[in-house]
Amino acid sequence: MTKVFLKKKIAHRIANGHPWIFANEVDRIDGPVTSGDTVDVFFHDEKFVGRGYINPKSQIIVRLLTRKKEQVDDNFFHQRIADAWNYRKHIGYTENCRLIFGEADEMPALIIDKFNDYFVIQTLSLGMDKWKPAIVKALQSIFNPKGIYERNDVPVRELEGLSQQKGFLSDPFDTNIVINENGLEFHVDIENGQKTGYFLDQQDNRRAIQHIVKGADVLGAFTYTGTFEIHAAHYGAKSVLGLDISENAVAQATRNAQLNKLDHIVKFEAVNAFDVLKVWAKEGRQYDVVMLDPPAFTKSRENIQKAITGYKEINLRGMKLIKNGGYLVTSSCTNLVQPELFLQTIEMAAKDARKKLRQVTFQAQASDHPIVWGMENTNYLKFLIVEVRDR
Incomplete structure (x- = not known):
């Protein structure tokens, strides 16, 4: 696996758990670099930092997915989404919730909102976008949803060399749905509403x-x-x-x-x-x-x-x-x-x-x-x- 070595002087935030590594914090890269691939990151003294995905086109060159030497594959994403769902259930958010909140769920640049049995996803970086099929497969396995839709019509994707797009990631469904919140009902326009619709x-x-x-x-x-x-x-x-x-x-x-x-x-x-x-x-x-x-x-x-x-x-x-x-x-x-x-x-x-x-x-x-x-x-x-x- 390609190795990324950090400079001696870097921001404390990396050692303290923040997953973003900026291009100006990298000392050298050993091995081939293909945008979106998984790489290992090391401190200047060659101590292991973590494993994440790389994109030289982005100001944030690496986003860390894990601080362990674990395999990043379809099962990795399935487990992360299952863990996030268990957390939401424990704190009482089940019907409508933000299922994945990017860095807070150790899934940088990924947003998943759950509206009843419908899911809206945003993959806001190239590395996360490459794992979109695995993410969709995990959602289908864990939830058996009525529909999954992507709202990747956001300008930030262009900073990663990605195009803006939106559309179905499941069989098509009526994107105008109704959700319940605090004893009230609200129309949600998944396709055209702001952000993910609500x-x-x-x-x-x-x-x-x-x-x-x-x-x-x-x-x-x-x-x-x-x-x-x-x-x-x-x-x-x-x-x-x-x-x-x-x-x-x-x-x-x-x-x-x-x-x-x-x-x-x-x-x-x-x-x-x-x-x-x-x-x-x-x-x-x-x-x-x-x-x-x-x-x-x-x-x-x-x-x-x-x-x-x-x-x-x-x-x-x-x-x-x-x-x-x-x-x-x-x-x-x-x-x-x-x-x-x-x-x-x-x-x-x-x-x-x-x-x-x-x-x-x-x-x-x-x-x-x-x-x-x-x-x-x-x-x-x-x-x-x-x-x-x-x-």
Whole structure:
């Protein structure tokens, strides 16, 4: 097997368990290099690091799959997926869950979401893409699913020399399905919805709003398919208005409200939330609860400051629409903005809005998206509820 030797000076993260090895950390490679092949990695003193797949076209030249000298074959992937499933079952995520969360499940660049008996997969690197047949075989063996679909229509694959694509990895099926979450039903568009069709990572956080929305007038911005807003109506809100810039998202959110017979409480409008919140604050509109769940504002370190400015501005505008003693529910899924920085940004927004805050809860993503200490990319979602009062 081809051997990769690291430089003497490398990041501590490799010794501490992180699976990424960057090209500038490699001293030399002994043996032939074929993109996607499995290689052994060694420290500078020739101590064994682990076994993973290589791609010289990628900035991350090797992604480690194991720290043991074990065979990487079809059975390896079957066992990893079975282990991940046992973990989800133990912590109570069975019906809908993120079955494989990349590095957190020792399967770098692999995402598998489970929606009832349907599975959506993303193989985001060349090395993982080469094992796609083994992954599909394992899913069929363990779950006997009704369908498997790939959502590899993501630009990050192009950094690995891969094309974007999507399609069936099983017999074709109707990709518009309905899932259950927290006693509610939601349409999921596996083929054309964002990411894998539905944001499972907020399923626990959506329950966290149940007490603050009772009898409340609620405003939600960046609603996408209306999940937070419909939960608010379900938990006893007096009125709920959801905003999203996408006409298609608003149409699907409305369908979800109708599916749950809550469309008499929750309404949706297709508008630019940034613009509308500013105008409504000037008009003096007030709500008991404002919920903000914007998309990631940046995916590059160069634009972190721009992202922080965006989060500060949208939260400032949201706070100005909240009645004294009301609540702000706010999220960030930008993994480059770590939790402490996110809280600092909310604090700056409160200062500028002349508000004082009292934290109700601060959470991460649902536990089927496990956080591994030392891997910042696994700790990406920040979910905050605060009471907002005038200074």
